[in-house]
Amino acid sequence: MTAVLLLALTSATACAGRDAETAPQGSAMAENHRSAEGGTTEKGTIAVGEFSATPDRLPSCFHGVKGATAYRPPGSSRDGRLVTLGTGSRGVVFAPISWGDACEWAAEAKRLAADGYHVVTLDWGADRRRTISDATRLLRSRGAKDVAWVGGCMGGTLMLGMLTDRTDRPAGVAGISPLASLGGYSAGNGTSYDGELLLLGTADDPLSDEKRLREVAGSFPEAEVTVLPGKRHAAEIFAGPHGTAARRSLDGFLDRTFAPADS
Template sequence: MPPRPTPTSRRVRSLAAPILALALLGACSAGTEPGPQTGEAAQADAPTPTMLESAPVAIAAAPPPECLSDGVAFADVGAAGSATKVAWAGAGERAVLFAPQVDGDVCQWADELVRLAGAGYLVATYDWGTSGEAGFQATLDLLRATGAQGVAFVGASAGGTLAAGLADDLGAVAVVALSPPATYGEVDARAEANQFAGPLQVFSSTDDPQVPAADSALVVRNDKTSIVTEVSGTAHGIEFMAPDGYHADHVRSTIDEALTQGFGEG
């Protein structure tokens, strides 16, 4: 896998996020519902995560990586020994789950976490760890325990395969996948093997050295709400979101459009 790009905004963290994670283990306090914001304003005013009165999933506070901004919580989710490191922000019933590439971590989607939390979503991502699929499920469990009623899936590379391949079984409202292999392990994301009928957007590169564009195209259905965007170059997965990437803004607008459609706001 190519090295992950460095997030655009790295700020010195206060003790706020570790305290927020610890709060999940005990007393409750209400999370703030963010208003619609985007860009730098969203990053400056990142909302605090929703607190849980009692955790229906096992959560243990963990030291956050420097890539996470203030207002983003970070914790080990799941049973000891097999827990997934999860970062989340925002509040509300509309949620977005970002799946990283193989061996990727929460830093891959850190900027999108803050951007979409500022736009009014509850958002989470995770470290791939020993099992990307187990981490995906743990993160989804956390989102639903925190108040999510509908969840959209966004993923890069094999994370995109999980997003598309698990969308039907796990009840996603929309999917965006960047360079997804048609299959990964036991997860089959091919359109012919799935019944998911919601908005589905796939990005691929003509000269992707890891996943051929033709392979990613197998994920897309043949209807107007399922679209593959093939661009020139070698960008793969999370590289589409590189700060200096040519396609980053296009991908962000596509994610926003898919969310609008998936949550029935358009």
């Protein structure tokens, strides 16, 4: 039992403990290191469609992005912030690593919003499943007909694990460097899910190498598995030398996820 707990703590810490000085621009690690947030917080709760939320301070990584807005669901404390950008019927929720925040996926969120997607990135709340559900509800309240989930490391691990809940499932899930050791997956996790699945990682990632990635794939037999060279992890892959290939894989996944709605 001690060994299992040590593995869990080591994986979760390593997933968040990258050096902020070497983290890619827009990542949670770099953003937290700078500790620079701006903007003003409006008071009062507003209703966004059927989703009730309070306007919140916009992270500095989204300053200057047209239409970018931050919300905080009622009942949450300082955590659980949701940042939305873009418009349209195709929604994408980006979830960060264990201790990440809304800036971790900023670069990809901006890119997809510019390509016509309706995107939410997030800070984790105390109840992480609720944070993902809140982000999904926010997108749907703003007109997204279908929603895809994209999560890095612990974010992807949690999203894949949530597929055992048959209610309010997303149209597709992309696990970027998901953790085999903490997922609790079983052979049946993916068999009852008919949405699109992508598992993407790097061959020599210390936390989610090719062997571990294919171990996760054993629970999701319909998933497309993309293994890129190197050791980059989660959102870092998209900022690295194989970022173009990673984006191509993610874009293909999204094209397949939303194809029925677009046809």
